[in-house]
Amino acid sequence: MAYDSPAELEAFRAEVREWLEKNCPPSMRTPMTEDEVVWGGRREKFKNPDSKVWLERMGEKGWTAPTWPKEYGGGGLTRDQAKVLEQEMARIHARPPLFSFGLWMFGPALIEFGNEEQKKRFLPDIVMGRTRWCQGYSEPGAGSDLAGLQTKCEDKGDHYLINGQKVWTSYADQADWIFCLVRTDTSKKHEGISFILFDMESEGVETRPIKLISGSSPFCETFFNDVKVPKDQLVGEVNGGWKIAKRLLQHERSSISAGGFGSTRGSGMLGPEEYAKIHVGTDKDGKVLDGDLRGRIADHMMYAKAFNLTVKRSGEQAKAGQEVGHTASIIKYAAAKMNQDKFELMIEALGTEGLGWEGEGFDKGAKMATRGWLRSKGNSIEGGTSEINLNVVAKRVLGLRDHQ
Template identity: 70%
Template sequence: MADFGGTDLEAFRAEARAWLEANYPPSLKAPMDDESEAPWGGRRFAPKNPDAQLWLDRMAEKGWTAPMWPKEYGGGGLSREQNKVLESELRRIKARPALMSFGVWMLGPVLLEYATEEQKQRFLPDIVKGKIRWCQGYSEPGAGSDLASLQTRCEDKGDHYLINGQKVWTSYADQADWIFCLVRTDTSKKHEGISFVLFDMTSPGVETRPIKLISGSSPFCETFFTDVKVPKEQLVGKLNGGWEIAKRLLQYERQNISAGGFGGGGGIDMVEAAKEHVGVDDQGRIADADLRARIAAHKMDQHAFLLTVRRAEAEAKASKGPSAATSIIKYAAAKLNQERTELTVEALGLQGLGWEGDAFKPGEVAALRSMLRAKANSIEGGTSEINLNVVAKRVLGLLDHQ
């Protein structure tokens, strides 16, 4: 494909469309039945459909798993405008994601901002290719909303660091290859005593234990570190300077959670589901007027939300990074996703109550489990209460009253 440098978007669109039509595997046109089909990549990535790996490899070769990252680190080098064109063309063919990755959504952006050149060359290309699956070591049993209270110790042992402690709610830690982790390197200070390190989850002394959720899945884990040795070159940023990186990463996390809408729902269109299971009136509309009105209102809110996300992205570009406004978007995204999954289950009627068995299609089972899973949306990535506090202080400029 020619390098248009962002000057001719229509030419770029034509080339992107032609490439996607020639390279998107036809077998992936059906929506994913459940989370087990998600293309997380990593050492243990073994998709049920081999074409998922083929799609990942093809997109990674072009750098389009991280389309706006610099080409020297494996990215696509696209402008923001080109990326919007690419996204629209992917939506046009209803393409599945080639790669779902905490490395792309959270770690990569802060590495681009804070890592050494050697660290960028070492880690970023493998993130783009989906070779390494990452997890996030932030929350602890005594440090959730007050994350800066974390106590996982990281001691300087001369030629390496030694880590001891525990993390909790570590998403997919039992399936991840590496972790980006907040550790305490100075016990005399709170925020200024935290550092940001990367290490392999197969390192001796790392143990994970899945936490079962009401949805029946176990995406979260308790993670334990006992005398884990970490090479010093895997410290990102300055020693005791990890809190700045941590805050920046959380902004990227909330931005990407918001833009992605949390996913879920089993790939079911709630309007079509309601027409099939609730019925239609003589005008072809959903027969239940109340349900119809609530679905319409949700669709309008969702569209307004997406427009707001785009505006926030433009503002982030102007200010060279995400702002505290990501807390507004993350809060709204959680509410919208919970509403969407609840409406989907309601639209399915009795078919939305199936937990397992041949009487229910995979998408119907996934819809119910997604609705239950969505209850965590207002907790993960920063609780809704904490996000509202951030909005009050950082966006609205309100002060605490004594």
């Protein structure tokens, strides 16, 4: 049944509201801490049993990927229906049932470029949270210049053989499968790259977590030593991977930006305004005493509001089928700056409380803010450096030519 008219959409809203009331557990309507986030996959451990129930129920409806086609496990909803679902989940403060690179990046690319067999094989497991994916893109000598990658993929007749190294592979040590860029032709640069999928438990795959200055280890070095991959796991054509890579980067930059990088929700952290009122003080009207800091916090809050509206508009344009590829670079650059500015303001407002790292002498939220401030330094590097994104804007949006 299609829901196109306002009356039909309201009927759908009533159905969604009734279903959510019956199926969303009460504990899934509360703020979520970082260790309660569900990534799915073979190694998933549910801190709250209701998280598993919620994921299974939403997955069975296809509502973890509401606009994906039903034949691949998705919800088959229209853009307007998906918006209604989003609104009704927000109304009851329902948690997202699943966080997944498969949902945000790989799945949309596979729907566009994969063959029918690949879509039916991989997409339903993403929707249900049964498979956790990681991204094999950057290499020690190919970060900003991604097309310079050297991980070799050789055709051995009945299989491919992969040798090489990736770096900054997010959660590679926790992932089940990887979508990976490999070099299948050394005589060409962009035209010699292919896009391939393989199991992270394949013989010859090794991961080593990288500890960051913030103390966390979300990234890994990933090594491939004579990894055998079935040929039916190549997506698209041999040497046709760069086109897929560019499209997936658009999805990555959009998802990073939409997520706002390090959200303070459920972390124990407050925002710049709250910290300023506590540690700097307020006047008789409840305003932050330091006028200069107050003004900069206000600027940040207006910037954040405009940014979120822009992200929503871009999302609506993408769902309507409009080309928004270059917008992703603009938003990614803006998101990195916004998040770094937010943590700078938080640390400034905290004063000496912002020096805390561990132990009982400092508030948990303040310690998290300090670590978040350090972590935010990577925002302008990950998912495409700010310099690269500015180059994209200069060339593709403003039409500027390279300096000769």
